[in-house]
Amino acid sequence: MLLDPADLQAIWLTVRLAAIVTVILLLVGTPVAWWLARTGSWAKGPVGAMVSLPLVLPPSVLGFYLLLAMGPHGPLGWLTTSLGIGPLPFTFWGLVLASVFYSLPFMVQPLQNSFEAIGERPLQVAATLGASPLNAFFTVALPLAKPGFLTASIMTFAHTVGEFGVVLMIGGNIPGVSRVASVQIYDHVEALEYGQAHRLAAVLLIFSFLVLLGLYAWRPNPKKG
């Protein structure tokens, strides 16, 4: 085997993290994207900007604030401690929560675009045919936005796999808990284990390329979507 057990553990942890974050973001990001796509509220601008912040913020800035919030003196930390979970930093679930924030725009933006592309009309038609708003969402909006869901999920997954700065800030570097593949490569390089760094880096490079290739080759014609 080309990769040693520590590398495999890091890859498995990364995949688990990315999968959980993608599922959580599908649940959280869908209503946010739906609201952003359809609201006429003044809050649309500020909320849209908040959602997009992780695109431009240095991961260390985001990580720093999340660390404070999740710490024993932060509001989230207070909440988790009083629920008996304990503070989240340097745990796997702390990493999950941080990644949810970090990858939020990668889920919300493609979804918002595809919801906006559907337009009002199909939902109005559904309403006049007796479909409640929730029913119309599930029977009309969701199927029509399928390409958007595919894109958003792939982007979210891939982006979570690729994160580094936020992981270091929130998760540290604990094997099996928060040492994801990108951190493992960093460790290899620090330890001058260039051969192992090469192999793991190649795995991530090929994975990322294949994901993007799949996305571009498969993406349905947006005009039809």
Add this chain to the structure above:
Amino acid sequence: MELQLTLRKQQGEFTLELDLQASGERIGIFGPSGSGKSTLVSCLAGLITPDSGQILLDGQPIFDSSRRINLPSHQRRIALVFQQHGLFPHLTVRKNLLYGYQRCPATERRIELAEVAEVLEITDLLEQMPETLSGGQSQRVALGRAILASPRLLLMDEPLSALDDDLRYRIIPYLNLVSERFRIPFVFISHSLVEMRLMADQVAVLEKGQLAGLVVPEELARQRMGQSSTGYINLLELGIPQEQQGLLAFPWAGRELLLSGGAGTESGTFELSSKDIILCKRHPDAISARNLLPCMVRSLFESGKKTGIELDCNGSTLVAEVVPAAAQELQITPGSTVWAAIKASAFRRL
């Protein structure tokens, strides 16, 4: 069906302010674009909320601002056929047709898929996806889908205007047929006078967001004749033609009308503008117009700067127009006789 509404809705610079009572099974709403037709439709369907007012359908309030009643769209059972068919692209024709049917309470369902599909001639299309349909087929499916929801009222918002000219009038018989066969009252919205006359018994005329009148479509057509660039459009039902000297002789009113080639060899409805009828007091000996019909003047009416003349041709009606001076010169009065000259190329099949 009885529709009573008083409503006000402001949209930017535009205000729709209406007070309208209409009853009947075939109500038309007529007006130029920007007159508020589509805003009214959206208020009726519950897609937008009026600022204030009341909408009663058969005496039941579906909206009443003073009593805080605003039935949501999906509970109104008012179906809507749009200008663009709006079929769901991810569902087959069958599933599109059943979308409203399945959401209609079982006790209210009166109409079945097979029957609608047969009337609309879409039975062969049921398993196809909407993207494979032509414009006319799509619009028929959209109509069927609306009907199958067993609505209390069917709104048709310019359902023909996205279709090509020759297709447009082929849909009209379907529209009339389904509403009659399945007894669904409708409100038909259009800016076309001809469509109004083919589709509505009573027409609410909208102008700049206000009700300008409630008239029968025939009356409306005569009122508009003088200002219209196309004049008054006579709608003639012609029988099956026979060829005659390179022209087609269509039976009409116990005689024959000669039409130039290209008119098609089936029976059908034809348009003839009042502007294309020339009146002569006496029989002209030599004239290029191929149709020369002896008529009796039934009545005269004023419309803008024109005088409309209702003619009785062997029991059938034709409306011609002249300037008032010509009417005086020819001494056209009710009861007098004239010759109506019409070129063979003046007719257009609907």
